[in-house]
Amino acid sequence: MLFYYIKQTFKLLLLALFLLFGLRTFVIEPARINGRSMEPTFYDQDFFIVDKISLFFREPKRGEFLQFNPPNKTEVAIKRVIALPGEQVAIKPDGVYIKQVNSQDWEKLDESYLANGIRTKGANDEEDVTFLTIPEYSYFLMGDNRPMSGDSRAYGAVHRSDIYGLAKIVSFANQ
Numbered sequence: 001m002l003f004y005y006i007k008q009t010f011k012l013l014l015l016a017l018f019l020l021f022g023l024r025t026f027v028i029e030p031a032r033i034n035g036r037s038m039e040p041t042f043y044d045q046d047f048f049i050v051d052k053i054s055l056f057f058r059e060p061k062r063g064e065f066l067q068f069n070p071p072n073k074t075e076v077a078i079k080r081v082i083a084l085p086g087e088q089v090a091i092k093p094d095g096v097y098i099k100q101v102n103s104q105d106w107e108k109l110d111e112s113y114l115a116n117g118i119r120t121k122g123a124n125d126e127e128d129v130t131f132l133t134i135p136e137y138s139y140f141l142m143g144d145n146r147p148m149s150g151d152s153r154a155y156g157a158v159h160r161s162d163i164y165g166l167a168k169i170v171s172f173a174n175q
Contacts, residue, residue: 027053031067031076031167037143037150038078040115041065042169048078052165059084059160060139062098065167068141071155078167079141079151082109083134091122091130091153096142113144120146122153132157139163 033046042048042065050067060066060081067078083089088099096109111120120142122130130153134140138157143149152158 025052027051029165030170031078033078036148037145038065038080039145039148041080041113041144042078047170049168049170050165051168054166055163060163060166066139066141066158066163067165067167068158068163070150070158071162073155076164079143079149080113081139082142082152083132083140083157085134085136085138087134087140089130089132089134089140091120093119096120114146115144118146135159137161 029050029052031048031050033042033044033048036044048065062081062084064081065078066081067076069075070077082096083098084101086101090097090099090106094108095111097106098109099106114120132140132152134157137160139160140152140157142151142153
């Protein structure tokens, strides 16, 4: 009789571990911010949840936060979606401009989420205009703390296959 209960408890524990592993691998995963590149939206040591399932059913949208593997790097990062596949990005001294697919007009990106006084510089910290067309299945990602962020301005657009999921704020460690 005791052996039966031990066997049932062991089966239950295995099932719980299997479900936990599956949930964490394919659905949702907790994570923590490491660094200042997303301030003032996320602060160093803030907790967030990576929603891994939503992007199986749809593509990322402008303004969302993505967890991804930057090109030629081993660590995982989190950045904001600035431009979508096929769009053009222009980084000018007065802000970031987007030219959507099949449009002739440049629209200045609403960057009200940036801290006061933050200016967006182009690649290599230059003030001049930087233009880039986003390749198919790729996204232009930037940190909200532009002077402290290594992002698509440095390593280019991020391919869809390098994106792990949507990052969603859970708690604020510094507030």
